[in-house]
Amino acid sequence: MMRLTMPRALMVLGGALLLTYAFAIAPTTSGGPESRRTDPVANVEPRVAAVAETSPSLRPAVELFPPADKAFIGVMTEKGPHDFAALDTFTAATEHQPQVMLFSSGWASDEFDRTLFDRIRGRGMLPMLGWEPWDYTVDQRAREKNGLLARQIDRIRSDQPDYRLSRITSGSFDPYLRSWAEGIKSLGYPVAIRFAHEMNGDWYPWCEKANGNRPGDYVKAWRHIHDLFRAAGATNVIWVWSPNARWDKSTGSLSQLYPGDDYVDWVGATGYYGSGVFTNYWSFDAIFGPTITEIGGFTSKPMVITETGASDAAGRKAEWIRQTFQTLPRHKNIIGLIWFEVDKELDWRVTSSPAVAAAFAQGVADPRYRFTWSPDMRPRLDVGHP
Missing domain, CATH: 1.20.5 (Single alpha-helices involved in coiled-coils or other helix-helix interfaces)
Structure with a gap:
């Protein structure tokens, strides 16, 4: 007891x-x-x-854009966010809501306009700004002259000393750049900027082979703009570096034009079937393959086909589109494709014929393209080497 x-x-x-x-x-x-x-x-x-x-x-996981095993399909129209009629026609014909809209803005005349970005966002698309340091009316006036060949137009529009790359780096445009940095920062949602695309050519005043520019000037100008945006707190920018698809060995080394992984979020490429050296039938891999391989040699950043289209001059446009959608899933590093839905010089539009629209609609019906963009999504920044 x-x-x-x-x-x-x-x-x-x-x-x-x-x-x-x-x-x-x-x-x-x-x-x-x-x-x-x-x-x-x-x-x-x-x-x-x-x-x-x-x-x-x-904490709740932040969804990536695009999500794993997905790729976005974007669009560029002639009037962009100024008029959505072409977008509505594209959407109806393809039965697909694009997740990205690319539109252009030239430094000579365009000031920051929040309305344009908000209109794209309101349509459920990520705005991608094609930001072009030049006076694009020079190009328009050259095209209006009778008898000029394409290469003559290239030489006229690329000769714009006021927009030489060294002037960007020296700070001549800093007040203008800051106004855009502050404007984009104020949006409060992601914006992609494709600055000075196709820099490996010689047809724009920002190309190193034109306008009195020198080797290394492009990278310096890019980094200057990037650093200015960062200093302004505009951290909601997805920086998109986008050369033209390589067409021959004379186009030089792309790595010499690459600003570096600390300054780039997505890499891109522009290429069309039915124009220039690609007038004869070239498959998607024939047009983009060498460029994809070369870029993959110096960066593992995700890739976007930032501009593409196809001509029906040889009657194989629908075939090219079907083959392209069969090919895309094999390129795991490609996270998106933007279609140039414009009738310019040639009719690149998907809506050019019922057969072409049907081929595109069949391609985008794949579940890998079926998802919705949200401003809360975080951009995918790494996919590994191709």
Whole structure:
């Protein structure tokens, strides 16, 4: 039989007092009737929320754009966000809602306009700005002259000393650049910027082979703009570097024009079937393959086909589109494709004929292209080497 010594008596008395407090006193001193709820979810939920705030592993996962094993299909139209009629026609013909809209803006005349970005966002698409340091009216005037060959037009529009790359790096455009940086920062949602595309050619004033530019000037100009945006706090930019698809060995090394992984988020490429050296039938891999391989040799950044289209001059446009959609899934590093839905020099539009529209609609019906862009998505930044 256990003897009731003084220490044991004190332990029993203490336990009794604790039980009395727990069941009788505490419930009546911690609040009104709602504080005496016995619902276990109500009592646990605030504690879980508090832990989630401090534990990254319990926070909701941020969805990537595009999601894993998905690729987006974007569009560029002649009037872009100024008029969505062409977009609506494209969407109806292809039965596909694009996740990205690319539109262009020239430095000579275009100021930042929030409305254009908001209109694209309102249509459920990521805005991608084709930002072009030049006066594009020079190109328009050259095209209006009768008898000029394409290469003559290239030489006229690329000769714009006011937009020489060295002037960008020296700070001549800094007030203009800051106005855009502040504007894009104020949007509060992601914006892709494809700055000075096709820089490996010689038909734009920002190409190193034109306009008195020198080797290394392009990278310096890119980094200057990127650093200015970063200093302004415009961290919602997806920087897209986009050369023209390689057409021969004389186009030089793309790596010499690459600003570096710290300055680029997505890499891109422009290429069309039915134009220039690609007038004869070239498959998607024939047009883009060498460029994809070369870029993959110096970066693992995700790739976007930032401009493409096909001509039906040889009657094989629908075939090219079907073959392209069969090929794309094999390129795991390609996260998106933007179609040039414009009738310019040649009719690149998907809506050029019912057969072409049907081929495109069949291609985008694949589940890998079926998802919705959201401003809350975080851009995918790494997919590994091709």
